[in-house]
Amino acid sequence: ISPLIDLQVHLSLTLACIFELFTFYFIYRIVYRFSQRRDIGVLSILYYALNPTVIFQTTNGLETSIEMFVLSLFVWFFIEWNQNKQIYKYAIIFGVVAGLLFLARSDTIFFIVVFYCIAALSWGIFKFWKPIIVSGLAAFLMVAPWLIWNYFTFGSIFQVSGMAVPHAIYQRFLLSNIGVTRYEFFIEG
Numbered sequence: 001i002s003p004l005i006d007l008q009v010h011l012s013l014t015l016a017c018i019f020e021l022f023t024f025y026f027i028y029r030i031v032y033r034f035s036q037r038r039d040i041g042v043l044s045i046l047y048y049a050l051n052p053t054v055i056f057q058t059t060n061g062l063e064t065s066i067e068m069f070v071l072s073l074f075v076w077f078f079i080e081w082n083q084n085k086q087i088y089k090y091a092i093i094f095g096v097v098a099g100l101l102f103l104a105r106s107d108t109i110f111f112i113v114v115f116y117c118i119a120a121l122s123w124g125i126f127k128f129w130k131p132i133i134v135s136g137l138a139a140f141l142m143v144a145p146w147l148i149w150n151y152f153t154f155g156s157i158f159q160v161s162g163m164a165v166p167h168a169i170y171q172r173f174l175l176s177n178i179g180v181t182r183y184e185f186f187i188e189g
Helices: 007-035 038-049 052-058 064-083 088-104 106-123 129-154 160-176 182-188
Strands: none
Touching: 007 038, 007 064, 038 052, 052 064, 064 088, 064 106, 088 106, 088 129, 106 129
């Protein structure tokens, strides 16, 4: 057996650890920004780093550590943008990070929508609509190539992996209920 057989797993976990280190940094910065206490910032890192659920999810070799890093970056840049609403540089950076967050894991679109709603409602949509639109366009431009590629490759903007669970449930149902048609499955539940 080749000694390189586990190389991909080791590289994936190493990369996850690197992303987690950056996540620690941004968690510290966010908490320190609000508390102005280094000890609280360090405790927040420890709380995150030693949380069993976080450990389990971020060491699985999947995208979770990337998502958590980009989510912490996203929150940090939202705070920065909140302090500098009129500066378009922050709007564009926040939009790019929002696009990266969506690309890291598409279900984070809910976080993105909530933060844009917070911006619109708390800043006054009529007063600060231009930076919000610029930021949204930057996010869309980040995501558009992937959406286009996904559409032309798979025929949908949604990931094929997102269809795996409903398909598996349907197939399991068919195996346990021989003779039930697709129409009966969806209509009769």
